[in-house]
Amino acid sequence: MAGRSDTKVLIMDIAEKAVLEKGFEATSIEEIVAGAEISRSGFFYHFNDKNALARALIERYIAAEDALFDEIFGRARDLNDDPLHAMLIGLKLLAERLDDLPAGHPGCVVAAAAYQDRLFDRGVRELNRQAILGWRARFRAMFEEIAAVYEPRAPIDLDALGDMVSGVVEGALVLQRVLGERQTVSQQILQFRTYVRLLFSAETAPRAA
Amino acid sequence: MAGRSDTKVLIMDIAEKAVLEKGFEATSIEEIVAGAEISRSGFFYHFNDKNALARALIERYIAAEDALFDEIFGRARDLNDDPLHAMLIGLKLLAERLDDLPAGHPGCVVAAAAYQDRLFDRGVRELNRQAILGWRARFRAMFEEIAAVYEPRAPIDLDALGDMVSGVVEGALVLQRVLGERQTVSQQILQFRTYVRLLFSAETAPRAA
DNA sequence: GGTCAACTGAACCCATGGTGCAGTAGGGTG
DNA sequence: CACCCTACTGCACCATGGGTTCAGTTGACC
Numbered sequence: 517m518a519g520r521s522d523t524k525v526l527i528m529d530i531a532e533k534a535v536l537e538k539g540f541e542a543t544s545i546e547e548i549v550a551g552a553e554i555s556r557s558g559f560f561y562h563f564n565d566k567n568a569l570a571r572a573l574i575e576r577y578i579a580a581e582d583a584l585f586d587e588i589f590g591r592a593r594d595l596n597d598d599p600l601h602a603m604l605i606g607l608k609l610l611a612e613r614l615d616d617l618p619a620g621h622p623g624c625v626v627a628a629a630a631y632q633d634r635l636f637d638r639g640v641r642e643l644n645r646q647a648i649l650g651w652r653a654r655f656r657a658m659f660e661e662i663a664a665v666y667e668p669r670a671p672i673d674l675d676a677l678g679d680m681v682s683g684v685v686e687g688a689l690v691l692q693r694v695l696g697e698r699q700t701v702s703q704q705i706l707q708f709r710t711y712v713r714l715l716f717s718a719e720t721a722p723r724a725a
Numbered sequence: 726m727a728g729r730s731d732t733k734v735l736i737m738d739i740a741e742k743a744v745l746e747k748g749f750e751a752t753s754i755e756e757i758v759a760g761a762e763i764s765r766s767g768f769f770y771h772f773n774d775k776n777a778l779a780r781a782l783i784e785r786y787i788a789a790e791d792a793l794f795d796e797i798f799g800r801a802r803d804l805n806d807d808p809l810h811a812m813l814i815g816l817k818l819l820a821e822r823l824d825d826l827p828a829g830h831p832g833c834v835v836a837a838a839a840y841q842d843r844l845f846d847r848g849v850r851e852l853n854r855q856a857i858l859g860w861r862a863r864f865r866a867m868f869e870e871i872a873a874v875y876e877p878r879a880p881i882d883l884d885a886l887g888d889m890v891s892g893v894v895e896g897a898l899v900l901q902r903v904l905g906e907r908q909t910v911s912q913q914i915l916q917f918r919t920y921v922r923l924l925f926s927a928e929t930a931p932r933a934a
Numbered sequence: 935g936g937t938c939a940a941c942t943g944a945a946c947c948c949a950t951g952g953t954g955c956a957g958t959a960g961g962g963t964g
Numbered sequence: 965c966a967c968c969c970t971a972c973t974g975c976a977c978c979a980t981g982g983g984t985t986c987a988g989t990t991g992a993c994c
Contacts, residue, residue: 687896
């Protein structure tokens with residue numbers, strides 16, 4: 517073959533970095549191909565248009581995020597079999613992980629896409645929707661398990677609680693981006709962690725165990 | 726004068742609607758001038774470039790948001806002099822207000838701008854920063870007052886708590902935008918409200934009052 | 935030696951942001 | 965009444981950037 521076999525991945529890496537820094541629209545194909553040292557034609561050989569790039573980027577980002585959640589909350593569950601304590605450990609691990617990321621760190625591709633809606637086709641928007649619904653389901657299940665063991669100290673809406681994980685993270689990413697401070701995301705996650713702790717009052721013993 | 730005296734405001738109204746629907750980049754000057762029934766030259770007479778439009782839009786949005794907060798939390802304080810209860814009433818009013826907004830409702834201009842960073846100049850970014858810092862200060866002060874009366878049930882970080890109001894709202898706006906559901910924002914605000922209630926345990930009597 | 939994947943190069947179209955400038959309608963002021 | 969100023973219109977023109985078409989090239993593998 518007359519080229520690297522991983523050009524597509526290289527394009528995506530360069531594009532992702534640029535998109536997270538300055539937004540999708542502001543990232544030109546020109547600068548991507550310059551960075552990847554290929555021609556414009558080469559870019560269009562791999563992606564039919566910019567939309568296809570966006571779709572690939574979002575797909576990959578979502579997969580990575582899912583893998584991160586799997587790893588972190590899986591490890592948390594290994595460390596403590598109690599669902600509430602596993603959640604609290606997981607949130608702490610998540611906060612630490614997001615703190616460790618390099619300066620500026622990745623903003624969330626999902627949110628970036630959300631505010632440039634009409635730029636993308638139905639496919640991209642649907643992907644985005646499925647990702648957020650997936651996270652809702654994931655965390656909802658965890659909170660269900662917790663609620664089965666610990667009596668909540670306030671009436672709870674499991675879907676809203678599940679959404680709150682994504683919501684707090686997305687919101688904090690916006691703040692961190694605008695403020696330029698480094699620990700906004702982890703601080704906000706820890707606030708949510710405190711909420712979970714108070715809601716299920718970890719100090720108390722489980723109700724059935 | 727050979728034109729309406731409020732053309733600038735008309736341009737901004739049309740632009741704001743379009744920007745909230747599909748993003749800043751996706752909104753062309755062409756469609757704005759078509760909607761306002763003026764010429765392209767007319768647009769550039771009022772705004773030096775698109776950046777100036779963005780700045781004016783963000784300035785106006787922030788002022789409106791501040792006015793909304795003033796009104797809602799002012800009214801809440803009128804209804805109950807206790808700082809905690811005023812906060813809880815205010816959050817409820819805020820949730821209701823955001824629910825009443827027309828279908829799809831305005832996304833947050835601040836967040837929209839945050840993800841299209843390099844598109845804007847330093848001035849716009851600084852405006853954004855000041856808005857969020859302003860909200861932090863506003864809510865921090867309210868939580869300080871609450872903490873002076875109610876013993877928090879967990880160690881608190883007043884700045885993080887203040888930021889959480891903006892953060893939860895911004896994050897929920899992203900979710901609502903992507904999911905297309907109608908009550909995501911109000912639900913998330915009510916979650917935060919529950920957190921505040923649990924954190925300062927409203928059921929208990931104030932510590933000094 | 936032929937096929938195929940992975941490109942390059944160049945020409946070209948269109949939309950959009952932006953500039954420059956000359957002209958003009960009409961209200962306000964001297 | 966003349967004059968100025970504000971708020972525009974119209975037009976010509978430029979650059980950037982997404983996107984298409986297509987003919988040609990290069991190197992790996994069979």
